Amino acid sequence: MDRQPRAVALISGGLDSMLAAKAVMEQGVHVEGINFFTGFCVEGHTHAIRKQERDKPKRNNSLWVAEQLGIKLHIVDIVEEYKDVVLNPKHGYGANLNPCLDCKIFMVKKAKEWLIQHNFDFIITGEVVGQRPMSQRAFTMPIVAAESGAEDLLLRPLSAQNLPPSRAEREGWVQREQLFNFSGRSRKPQIALANRWGIEEYAQPAGGCCFLTDANYSGKLRDLWAHRPSRNYELDDIMLLKIGRHLRPRPHFKMILSREEGETNFLEGYKNEFVWIKTASCSGPLTLLDGDNLTEDDIQLAAQLTARYSKGKDAPTVSCKVGRSRDRDNFTEINVQPFSESIPPEWLL
Numbered sequence: 438m439d440r441q442p443r444a445v446a447l448i449s450g451g452l453d454s455m456l457a458a459k460a461v462m463e464q465g466v467h468v469e470g471i472n473f474f475t476g477f478c479v480e481g482h483t484h485a486i487r488k489q490e491r492d493k494p495k496r497n498n499s500l501w502v503a504e505q506l507g508i509k510l511h512i513v514d515i516v517e518e519y520k521d522v523v524l525n526p527k528h529g530y531g532a533n534l535n536p537c538l539d540c541k542i543f544m545v546k547k548a549k550e551w552l553i554q555h556n557f558d559f560i561i562t563g564e565v566v567g568q569r570p571m572s573q574r575a576f577t578m579p580i581v582a583a584e585s586g587a588e589d590l591l592l593r594p595l596s597a598q599n600l601p602p603s604r605a606e607r608e609g610w611v612q613r614e615q616l617f618n619f620s621g622r623s624r625k626p627q628i629a630l631a632n633r634w635g636i637e638e639y640a641q642p643a644g645g646c647c648f649l650t651d652a653n654y655s656g657k658l659r660d661l662w663a664h665r666p667s668r669n670y671e672l673d674d675i676m677l678l679k680i681g682r683h684l685r686p687r688p689h690f691k692m693i694l695s696r697e698e699g700e701t702n703f704l705e706g707y708k709n710e711f712v713w714i715k716t717a718s719c720s721g722p723l724t725l726l727d728g729d730n731l732t733e734d735d736i737q738l739a740a741q742l743t744a745r746y747s748k749g750k751d752a753p754t755v756s757c758k759v760g761r762s763r764d765r766d767n768f769t770e771i772n773v774q775p776f777s778e779s780i781p782p783e784w785l786l
Contacts, residue, residue: 442610443467445552446561449646450498452627452639453563458506460594461561464611470510472499473544475519476675477648498640516672524668533655538577545585559590559605566596566620595619657683657786683786690728692739694746709762714743718756721747744775
C-alpha cells in the first residue's frame with residue numbers, strides 16, 4: 438500500500454476486543470474503534486445509578502478500553518435499526534432473548550458500511566472460535582462473514598491461525614504468524630496475553646455486555662410484549678426495564694418501584710408520562726404505574742404496595758402522594774394501609 442493500513446475494531450469493552458485491537462496495532466496498523474449502542478447495553482448511565490458493587494469502577498468500558506489503547510472510538514446509535522434484529526432474528530434466540538448470531542452479523546455489516554464511508558481497509562473483532570455457543574462456533578463464523586457482507590475483510594486476530602487467511606493477511610498488512618490460535622471457552626490464553634502486554638486492568642472477562650442475555654431482564658421484556666398490542670418498543674421502554682422492582686398486580690398495569698436514591702432520581706424524569714405514587718409520611722420508593730384505564734381501586738392497591746416497600750410498612754397507615762406530572766403541587770394525597778399479605782409470585786417480574 439502507498440499508505441499505512443487502516444482497520445476499524447469492534448470494541449465491546451471486554452478483554453477480547455481490547456486484545457484483538459492491540460494485536461493489530463502491534464503490527465503498525467492504524468486502528469480506530471467502533472461501538473454500537475443498542476439500548477440493551479449493560480453499561481451506560483443506568484450502570485452508574487445504583488450503590489451496589491461500589492468497589493467496581495462506574496465507567497463505560499468501551500470508552501475506557503479506547504483510552505487505554507490510545508485510539509479514537511466512534512459510538513454509533515443503532516437503536517432503531519436494531520429493533521428488527523431483536524424482534525425477528527433469522528437465526529433465533531439464545532437461552533434468553535439474545536439474538537447473538539444475528540447481532541454479530543448486523544454489527545459487522547454496520548462496521549463494513551462505516552469502513553467504506555471512511556476509506557478503511559479491514560475490520561477487527563475479538564471473536565474466538567468455540568467461545569460462545571451461538572455466534573462464535575466454527576460453523577457460525579463463516580456465516581457472520583458471509584451474511585454481513587464483510588467476507589475476507591473480517592479479521593479475528595485471536596483465532597486467525599485457526600481460520601482461512603483474511604485479506605489483511607494475504608495482502609501483508611498483518612503477519613499471520615504474529616496473530617493467535619486461541620479456541621474454546623477458557624480465558625487463560627487471553628489473560629496470559631494481557632499479562633505479557635502489561636495490561637493489568639480490564640473488564641471481567643466472562644461478563645456479558647447485553648441485557649438480552651439476562652434471564653430476569655428477558656422475563657420483563659416478554660411481559661412487556663405480552664401486555665402491549667404489538668412487540669414494538671421505544672428506547673424509554675427498554676431503559677425502564679433496567680431500573681427498579683417490577684410488579685404486575687393486575688393484567689392491565691405494571692408498577693416500577695425505585696429501590697434506592699439513584700433509581701428514585703432516575704424515575705423522577707418520567708413523572709410526566711405515568712401516574713406516579715410517592716410516600717409522604719415516611720421515606721419510600723417512587724412508583725410509576727405503566728398501564729391504561731387505571732381505576733381508583735388500582736391506584737389504591739398500588740399505593741398499598743408502595744407503602745409495603747417503604748419505611749412505614751409496619752405503620753397502621755401511610756400517606757401517599759398520587760400525581761400525573763412533575764409539578765410538586767399537582768397531586769392528591771391518600772392514606773392507605775400497607776399491603777400486608779405475601780406478594781403472589783406471579784406478580785413479581
